[in-house]
Amino acid sequence: MIVNSVNGESMENALRACCKGIKIGKILIHREGEDNGQQIFQNQSMLRQCRAVAEAEAIVKDVAETELHSPPTGVCSFGFAHIIHLSSSPTLTMSAFVGKYAEELIKNAKYIATPGKGILAADESTGTIGKRLSSISVENIESNRQALRQLLFTSPNALSYLSGVILFEETLYQKTSDGKPFVEVLEENNVIPGIKVDKGTVEIAGTNGETTTQGFDSLGARCQQYYKAGARFAKWRSVLKIGPNEPSELSIQQNAQGLARYAIICQENGLVPIVEPEVLTDGPHDIQKCAAVTETVLAAVYKALNEHHVLLEGTLLKPNMVTPGSDSPKVAPELVAQYTVTALRRTVPPAVPGIVFLSGGQSEEEATLNLDAMNKLEVLKPWTLSFSFGRALQQSTLKTWGGKKENVGKAQEAFLSRCKANSEATLGKYGGGSAGGLASESLFVKGYKY
Amino acid sequence: MSCFISKYADELAKNAAYIGTPGKGILAADESTGTIGKRLSSINVENIEENRRALRELLFTAPGALQYLSGVILFEETLYQKTASGKPFVDVLKEGGVLPGIKVDKGTVELNGTNGETFTQGLDGLAQRCQKYYDAGARFAKWRAVLKIGPNEPSELAIQENANGLAMYAAICQQCGLVPIVEPEILVDGPHDIKKCAEVTERVLAACYKSLNDHHVMLEGTLLKPNMVTPGSDSPKVAPEVIAEYTVRALQRTVPAAVPAIVFLSGGQSEEEATLNLNAMNKLQTKKPWSLSFSFGRALQQSTLKAWAGKEENLKKAQDALLVRCKANSEATLGTYKGDANLGEGAAESLHVKDYKY
Numbered sequence: 001m002i003v004n005s006v007n008g009e010s011m012e013n014a015l016r017a018c019c020k021g022i023k024i025g026k027i028l029i030h031r032e033g034e035d036n037g038q039q040i041f042q043n044q045s046m047l048r049q050c051r052a053v054a055e056a057e058a059i060v061k062d063v064a065e066t067e068l069h070s071p072p073t074g075v076c077s078f079g080f081a082h083i084i085h086l087s088s089s090p091t092l093t094m095s096a097f098v099g100k101y102a103e104e105l106i107k108n109a110k111y112i113a114t115p116g117k118g119i120l121a122a123d124e125s126t127g128t129i130g131k132r133l134s135s136i137s138v139e140n141i142e143s144n145r146q147a148l149r150q151l152l153f154t155s156p157n158a159l160s161y162l163s164g165v166i167l168f169e170e171t172l173y174q175k176t177s178d179g180k181p182f183v184e185v186l187e188e189n190n191v192i193p194g195i196k197v198d199k200g201t202v203e204i205a206g207t208n209g210e211t212t213t214q215g216f217d218s219l220g221a222r223c224q225q226y227y228k229a230g231a232r233f234a235k236w237r238s239v240l241k242i243g244p245n246e247p248s249e250l251s252i253q254q255n256a257q258g259l260a261r262y263a264i265i266c267q268e269n270g271l272v273p274i275v276e277p278e279v280l281t282d283g284p285h286d287i288q289k290c291a292a293v294t295e296t297v298l299a300a301v302y303k304a305l306n307e308h309h310v311l312l313e314g315t316l317l318k319p320n321m322v323t324p325g326s327d328s329p330k331v332a333p334e335l336v337a338q339y340t341v342t343a344l345r346r347t348v349p350p351a352v353p354g355i356v357f358l359s360g361g362q363s364e365e366e367a368t369l370n371l372d373a374m375n376k377l378e379v380l381k382p383w384t385l386s387f388s389f390g391r392a393l394q395q396s397t398l399k400t401w402g403g404k405k406e407n408v409g410k411a412q413e414a415f416l417s418r419c420k421a422n423s424e425a426t427l428g429k430y431g432g433g434s435a436g437g438l439a440s441e442s443l444f445v446k447g448y449k450y
Numbered sequence: 451m452s453c454f455i456s457k458y459a460d461e462l463a464k465n466a467a468y469i470g471t472p473g474k475g476i477l478a479a480d481e482s483t484g485t486i487g488k489r490l491s492s493i494n495v496e497n498i499e500e501n502r503r504a505l506r507e508l509l510f511t512a513p514g515a516l517q518y519l520s521g522v523i524l525f526e527e528t529l530y531q532k533t534a535s536g537k538p539f540v541d542v543l544k545e546g547g548v549l550p551g552i553k554v555d556k557g558t559v560e561l562n563g564t565n566g567e568t569f570t571q572g573l574d575g576l577a578q579r580c581q582k583y584y585d586a587g588a589r590f591a592k593w594r595a596v597l598k599i600g601p602n603e604p605s606e607l608a609i610q611e612n613a614n615g616l617a618m619y620a621a622i623c624q625q626c627g628l629v630p631i632v633e634p635e636i637l638v639d640g641p642h643d644i645k646k647c648a649e650v651t652e653r654v655l656a657a658c659y660k661s662l663n664d665h666h667v668m669l670e671g672t673l674l675k676p677n678m679v680t681p682g683s684d685s686p687k688v689a690p691e692v693i694a695e696y697t698v699r700a701l702q703r704t705v706p707a708a709v710p711a712i713v714f715l716s717g718g719q720s721e722e723e724a725t726l727n728l729n730a731m732n733k734l735q736t737k738k739p740w741s742l743s744f745s746f747g748r749a750l751q752q753s754t755l756k757a758w759a760g761k762e763e764n765l766k767k768a769q770d771a772l773l774v775r776c777k778a779n780s781e782a783t784l785g786t787y788k789g790d791a792n793l794g795e796g797a798a799e800s801l802h803v804k805d806y807k808y
Contacts, residue, residue: 095649345707
């Protein structure tokens with residue numbers, strides 16, 4: 001009788017206790033990725049080691065006919081093999097949920113965090129993209145939305161600086177004008193498609209304008225659909241604000257729990273969850289206040305992720321940078337870098353492979369300079385620091401395009417320029433100078449919703 | 451700042467980082483009077499102050515040993531003791547480049563309504579005591595919280611109470627200039643497997659770091675003293691590489707990079723086991739933004755005690771035994787231990803005592 005079990009060691013004791021004199025032979029299965037694939041378990045009655053259950057079955061059938069006729073000490077020979085599979089997901093004993101997608105999640109999260117690459121956040125909802133289009137006097141109809149995204153995704157060479165693109169649901173199913181699905185365009189260029197899965201924020205009653213994020217209804221089923229359509233990561237934006245009494249404990253808890261629940265549902269369905277607890281820049285507070293709030297929020301988020309058994313190695317963090325409030329004087333990138341990295345070192349466990357900052361209203365150039373300063377900082381950073389920029393990657397591109405076909409080439413060049421600049425920033429190698437006048441324009445919108 | 455910046459902030463960060471110096475670690479010599487009594491009686495030595503003093507002098511003056519130590523944890527009595535020639539132990543340590551530390555908890559008491567779970571006492575007047583200890587030369591402190599694994603343990607209550615106690619203790623220490631060693635020990639007792647230990651360890655550590663954040667503790671000025679992740683005492687042992695993998699992964703998932711060093715407790719492992727496990731961790735090729743070192747009590751002193759047996763003529767033998775373990779563990783912090791330390795009598799002996807209290 002062959003038993004495929006994760007808790008082999010404890011099962012062995014129980015077996016020996018109830019079946020005196022039983023002879024047990026063991027085959028160790030250790031899968032690559034789950035555990036560095038490097039252990040060597042020392043056990044004198046081990047028959048073999050292999051990489052997968054199917055292999056083990058093959059070994060058993062093979063062994064049953066050959067070796068077991070002259071078995072090693074402690075293993076008896078028998079004429080047939082009866083294979084029983086016990087549950088292979090040790091959900092009850094691991095702090096983190098290790099489901100069937102675990103290896104894939106870890107691999108994809110790590111890939112997105114590749115140094116030199118980052119994420120284009122192109123997941124503006126229909127309403128929000130409408131505001132962008134109207135700012136360049138372009139009508140908010142599907143073909144224009146399609147044209148804009150096609151412009152971005154087919155920008156020559158730009159994709160080489162991206163590891164992922166976040167899409168809105170409509171875009172996930174759109175194609176180029178030649179009929180090629182956007183998802184394929186991205187995949188062919190080694191860019192992982194991602195999908196925004198939240199359904200916006202709603203106010204928490206009894207608070208001063210604080211919000212929670214909705215989107216849980218049928219989230220699992222939706223994730224499965226998105227996975228089938230080619231998405232491999234997801235994004236969910238939680239929002240917190242700084243005020244005299246904000247963020248409140250209620251708001252912190254609600255948003256942290258929401259992020260954790262969203263994250264585990266994603267992982268159950270094969271999508272790497274990007275965890276985004278954005279602390280808005282709005283306000284007259286100084287950088288120290290932003291740091292204190294960011295640290296408190298992140299600590300709550302990681303406690304919640306632990307409670308919900310989220311596999312940190314298969315997640316990414318998308319936080320705000322730590323900066324002075326929008327009504328406060330700006331500070332140098334080096335200071336932003338110092339406060340931001342300190343906050344992250346105090347709260348984000350090393351198991352998280354990458355941190356991809358939101359740009360939150362900073363100009364294109366500001367965001368790049370701050371990211372670059374962080375990567376130049378001489379301090380130990382156990383996660384890569386990269387970008388997940390929306391406005392800070394698209395602003396100049398949008399303005400240059402103006403909705404006109406004849407401007408596509410120039411617009412794509414502007415886009416390439418920002419992608420390249422941010423790629424260099426992730427390596428701490430940005431030299432400045434790709435700032436056109438447009439790149440220095442602040443993109444801050446008070447109380448920004450998207 | 452999320453953390454409270456005490457006037458000692460720079461000193462705390464400096465001392466915590468120093469204790470985490472690769473190649474060095476901590477000797478936990480803070481056995482309470484009752485506990486050291488058990489050790490002494492195991493070698494037929496009377497538990498009187500002079501003998502306790504003699505043992506500690508043996509340890510602190512062992513030639514060549516101090517270079518492998520960055521800190522020694524003392525019991526209150528020892529903080530004020532001297533060598534036979536009249537030199538304060540604190541000075542002996544300082545001159546040897548070793549920071550004196552002090553145990554500040556007052557032992558555990560049971561939590562009502564639980565199945566033998568405990569919380570740790572010692573918060574009353576803690577600030578005043580810490581100030582006194584700082585004046586006497588101490589620069590770090592230690593507080594041991596204890597949790598156990600059982601069908602329904604550790605309970606949420608036990609986790610929260612102990613995490614909260616550790617955080618309050620840590621905040622007070624920092625206000626008084628002492629680097630707090632945060633020790634949430636999960637006892638090895640039980641038939642559970644290594645995965646269960648990993649799950650509990652991750653849950654407990656997550657709660658600890660949330661609490662430390664709530665209490666505005668400056669992580670750069672703290673140290674962690676956790677259990678290694680191992681199978682339960684009633685379960686078959688596993689290889690050091692497995693222990694290393696599960697332990698480091700649990701720490702990667704819970705301990706922020708701002709913590710400069712993690713100094714493991716030995717918790718009943720034999721001297722050699724503890725060293726081999728620590729060595730395996732430092733050989734592991736994976737993300738470790740904190741240094742991994744030791745804060746061993748039994749696992750540094752066992753052979754030494756047996757070699758001494760309370761007799762002055764055994765002094766050199768005993769000190770040699772201590773040096774062997776210190777050097778071995780120093781190498782283990784660098785991942786260079788070859789397992790060739792002269793095993794003194796008792797080095798391979800399990801030091802597990804069921805439901806250990808000290």
